[in-house]
Structures are given as structure tokens and as C-alpha cells.
Amino acid sequence: MLDVLGVGFGPANIALAVALDELWPSSRVKFLEKSKNACWQPSMLLDGADIQNHPVRDLVTPRNPRSRYTFINYLHEHGRLFRYLNMPAPFPLRKEYAQYVQWVAEHVPADVEYAREVVGIREVGEGGRHKVIEARTSDGSAFRARAVVVAPGRTPNIPPTFAHLGVPHVVHTSEYIPGVGDLGSDYTGTIAVVGSSQSSAEVVLDLIARLPQANIVNVMSGYGYRLKDTSPFSEEVYFPEFTSYYYRASAKGKDRLRSQLRPTNYSSADRDVIDALYMRLYEDELDGRTRLSIRTNRRIDRTDLADERITLEMTERITGEHDLLVADRVILATGYRDLGVHERHEQLPPLLADLAGILRVDDQTGLSVGFDYRVEADSSARGVPPIYINGLCETTHGLGDAGSFSLLALRSQTIVQSLRRSLAEHVNAEAPSDVFTTR
Template sequence: MSQVFDLVGLGLGPFNLSVAALATGLRSLSTLFLEKNPRFQWHEELMFPEADMQTTYLKDLVTPVDPTNPHSFLNYLVAHGRFYSFLNTNRQVITRREFQHYCRWVSEQLHNAVFGSEVRDVAFHRGLFQIRYGNDRVASARSLCIGTGHVPYIPPGAKDALGPDCFHAKSPELRRLDLRDKRVVVIGGGQTGAEIFKHAIDSYWGPCRSLTLVSRRMTLEALDDSAFVNDYFTPSYTRNFFGLDPTVKSSVIERQKLAGDGITSAYLQQLYKALYLRTIEGNPMKAELLCGRELTHLQRLGSEFRIDLGNKLRSTAEEIRADVVILATGFRSMLPRCLGALESSMQLDDGQRIQISENYRVAWSHDPAARIYAVNFGRHSHGIAEPQISLMAWRSARILNDLLEEEHFRGVRAEPAFIHH
């Protein structure tokens, strides 16, 4: 019989990469992590050259729970001879490109990370998971860790219009755009929408004829990263939140929206300045922000698109036309197709979301000794830090401690938080 792994990870984005990096130091655990891409990639489609992260570099794959781990960002800097010059740049956050480079460097050192290996299906048979991947290879595992990320969200009214000139921002189309002399509409006023709007103003894809950003929000809103709001991104707050009644969790999450889903103040400042500078000598490209509008319908009419909007403040219907529509409409959580055979055994809550324990175990009706962990699937249960990088290393350590049934990573012990609900 071929090797049976203690844990097989599905997907190698940053979250499972963190689990994989911490697991390599554990001799008693055999692990394998499978990724469909040929090498580590982090939202490559949206990798604008200067784009900064929203999270400090110290919250890397391992440091928060294991600061002497060789896969830390500081070790990456030393290994690449950039430690002193990095410090001289005097930054708290790094570019997304540098974060990807760091993660790729880590992934290349891990014996348990296998790329170019799409997981095709997973079955459960006689107490073991059978994972079919790549060109009909099969791995057996006692436990799984689902880390397949979120999928682009397409608003229902836009589905029929999708094509080469109307696409979600996380699409290959964004990298081969030619917007010269086009009427361009960006739907969505979060960080991604703002970045696309700013790059279009700067003629990154060639000078467009007109540029419109549509947002449900009343203005472009800043990410709130003030001290007490940042307390939401601590282990002890997450534990505290987990203990809340499920019926109140969703309203708390809604009220905390701008803690995790806003535009950085620095970027807003750059964007405002870019708009202002255009007004000095005038600019033939019309650029406008339509805020407080909801997309109601999007339709292709011959060579153009008709975009129907609901003006939320005036309670009126509006219509605009475009040659290119870019949907910066975010992402949503969805189990990957390869888990189809197991899905019906997973327990769902009232909102049809998988139930996840405090230690990130999915509740399922089969053998409890066979564990399914899930990362980035528990915003509804664990709170707004779940889809963020801030607590990824801490979550990875909790998962591995749970699997080992001992407190190997002592860094998971919660420091006191100041906010209590």
C-alpha cells in the first residue's frame, strides 16, 4: 500500500502555505500539500507593480507563532541580502509583489509542497481520504485541510454579459487590456475597484475616452486600521467572537465591515491627488465616481453594454453605456468541486454554510477520527479576521496542535485583548 499521509492540503495559497511551512518542522507528521498552479502565485492578475499589502510584514507565514522558524520574512530578507536596505525603506507593509516573492521562496524549500497538481476529487473509504490529483495520481490521508480560497463573485444581473469585454477583475483579461478610446466602467468601490480606476486614470492600459466607477457605498471608504479596530485581528478577540451566539455574529460582522474591507488611506490620498491634478489643465478623458448606486442589470447590446443602476438616495433608475466593463465585485466562499462527494456529509448552519469548530474542523457526519480542516471558510463563525492574513499563522498553529493533540506551538496562547463582547 502507498504511503498514508497524516494530512493532505488542498490548494497552496498563503493560508495553506503557512500550514505547510509550520508542518515541515514536525517530524511526527507526514504531510502533502497540492496546488494546481505550476508555482506559487498570489492573485497574479491583480499584481499591480506598486500595490501594497494591507498587513504588516511581521504577520508572515510563521513568525507570530514560531519566530525562530527558517520560513520567516526576516530570514527571507537575510537570505536575499536585503535586510539593511529593507529597513532603510522604513515601511510597515510590503508590496504584494514582494509578499508573493517571499511566499514563492518558502514554497520552493518545502518538501511537502507539490505544484502543478490539481485535486480532481476526494473520496472517503475505510477511514481514509483518497485524493485523486494531477494525471490520475492518488494520495491517501487520515485528514484534510481545505485551502482552495474564494472564487470571484459575479452579481446575478451581470452573468449573461460576461465575455472578453466584460469580466471579473481577477481574470487574465485584465493583463491584456487595451482601453484606448474606450468608455470604461468599473463596478465596485473597494480596494480592487479603486486600484483599477487609478491605473485607468494613469492610462496604464492606454488612454480611455471615459472612465466611470460605480459603487454601492456613499463614497470611497477608508480601511479602518486604528488601534482598537485592529484589536479585532487578535487571537483573543477571535476566541471571544467565536463564543457569541450565531444569531448576533452576522450583525457584528456587518458593523465591522470597514475593518477588513476598505481602501487604505494612503491609496485614497493618491487617487484623490490624481483626480485633482487632472483638473488643473483639463483632461479630455472624463472620469467620474457614481456612488450610492446599485447595479441592477448589465446587458450586451451589439458592440456596447447597457448598465442599469439604482440610485439609492434618489430612488431613481439610471442607465449608462460602456465598451468595457470590469467587475471589481469581490469574492465569495465556495467549496471546490473536487469535494462534491463529501459535501453532503458536511453539516451546514441555517445560512447553508459549513459548520467549523473553534479549531477549524469541519463538522461532518462520518468518522470523527478523520478530520477535515478548512482555512478561509469560517468568516461567519470566526469573524472578520478569517479571510485576512493577520491571523493565518496562528490559525495554522491551532490546526496543527489539534492534529497533534498537544500544544506544540505555544504561541497560540492568546495575549490579552482590550475589546470584549
């Protein structure tokens, strides 16, 4: 019997694997990953794109700077440390950080089964004595463990006006590179990019270089691109102290904090990409080219597909005027869904749908998650095995849980410590005759 089953083996659970190896090496753990290998953002590894994150806020350094699995040691072992230190940029290239993540995944002594897509998780009895977690995979296999840590990544946010359209006509940035992989450099069609975030700016710049003859139209709901708030005061949202402060705030307080701090991570972009995009527009105007245009303050009211082309019916939010855009392909830089009960939220991760009846759901925040990232059981449920969510808890824990590397290492430590305590308590409560040891 496994102690812990990890669903997903992206950065969050890779960091967890390192923490388990360093803090609880005797644990019996298996990870299931739907991809064929370890990878991080493979569809957004664009030329020149960086991680927007201090490099030592990696998978392990904030928890254990002496670990073999730090980014600095990765550079050292690959003979690139001095070359990296001489690089004229504040943040690592996204491509290099992806290679670092893969390197850790390949070297940490974790039991990982790739190409295993988990399609459902449920609670089952084990020998009539206590309950365990069972994960079912798409190939019909089943894996049981005393606890589960779910880290599937966030669900792409597809606005309702685009929900009836599919690939290849509409592509979310999470599938961007394969989504335009069939288009050659001589492509002359029209591509609409929806959004005004870092990702949308990066995609627009990439499309201009990748498809120099295409017509690119960037549609956004605001007046224009906004600079990301990188004030060191605002960046303290990625301190562990802020996580505690945010978690203990009231629902009204959390709403206020989200409103104040949203520009640190959402609907904004770094100066380098904004400047590059504006310069591209200016130079094209100088050269008499109109391959890129931006339609601001637009609300997309309706979309239709006819003759393999998508028509976007839009309203200018200030003037009220209506206009149309006909595109051959649409790229959605519309972000991801968070846990919660409001628009752009989902009440619980789809993988936990079969457990909805035994999990506690809060009217304000959706799925109720403890400070240690353990999902709280419904008051009517008894003996629910420990269930943890790793990397989806922005609504309850703040921006440090918003897909950022910043707190991965410390979050892993919290989960490992809670796992050891919870498993011992669970086994003792449900099956006193069962043996559970840690050393």
C-alpha cells in the same frame, strides 16, 4: 498511505507546511496545487500596491519568531534588510511579499505537486478497515490520505446581474492583470470598474496609468469611498483572543460584530489610495480632461451584451433616476464569497460538494466548523476522516480568517496540533490493528 493531504498551496497551506516541518516533521504529507508554481495574488501585483498588513504578521513569526521562514530572515538572506528598513512606507509592497511567499514555498521541505487541479474529494474505504479521504485531480489521478486540509482560496463573488457574461467582457479582480493584458496603451474604449473597496481604487489608479486614453467609469453602491477603520482598537480583531471571543458568540452576536467591524476590511480603502484617486480627479479637472468619472449610489439592475459592448442599466438610489452606461469591458471589484447561508455566501466550498451528505450544516452559519478548523460530521455519519478548512472560516472565526496574513501562523499551529490528535483518535477508533506513530 499519507497522513495528510493538503489541497492548495497558497499562503494558508504554505504556512501549514512550515508548521508541519517544525512541529511534526515525521508526518507523511503531500500538497496538490493547481497552478504551475507557488504564487500569491499574481493578478493584483500592481505598481505601488502594498499588503496593508504589518510585515511580521507573516507565515510563521507569530508562532515561531526564530524560524528561518520569517519575512525578516527573507530580507536578510536577500541582502535587502537595511534597504527595506529605510523604505518610507509602513507596509511592504505587494510584489515583495509575493516574492517572500514564493521563497518560503520553494525552501520549505514539503512534497508539492504543481499543475494538479483537485476536482473532487470523497470518503472511501481503505482495505475494509477504516475510511480515508480520496482527492481526484483533473488528469484522472487519485490521492488518498487519513486527513485532508482544504485551502483553495475563496470563490470570487460575481453579482447575479453579471453571471451570464464572461471573459473577456467581464473580469473579476482575481484575474485583473491577464483580463486587461490584451489592451495596449493607445486603447480608447470605456472600462467600468464596479466596487468601492481598496481593490477597486487600486484598479482605477492602475487603469489610468496603464491606459491613459481610455474612459474609466467607477460605479459604486455607496456615496463614495470610505476610509478603512485602522484604529488600533478595531485592529484587535486580528488578535487570537478575538478569534476565541467571536467563535463563542451567538449568531446574533456575530452579526452585530460583523456590522460593527466591517469597515476594517470591506467596502473601504486606505487613505493613500483614496487621496491619490481624489488628486487624480482634481488634476484631470484642472487640465480639462474627463477620462475618469465616478457614479455613486448606483444599483445595477440589468446588464446586456450586444455588439461586444455591455450595457449597464442602473438606478440612482437616492433620486430614483435611471441611467445607462455602455462599456467595452467591466472589472468587478466585488469581493469574494464566504461560507454561510446568506447572500454572497456559499454553504460549503465547492471542493467539498461530494461530502455534503456526511458534513454538518448549521442553519445560521452554513458548514459547521470547530474551533480547531475541523469540519464537524453530521450526526448520522460515523468514522468520518478528519477534514479541515484552512482560510475560509470568516463566518465562524471572524475577520482574522478573511484572507488576511495576520493569523495564518497561529491557525497553522492549531491545525497541526488538532491533526496529530485527531489522526491518532481516528485510527484507534476505526482500526485498532493499524499502526500509527508520531515521534
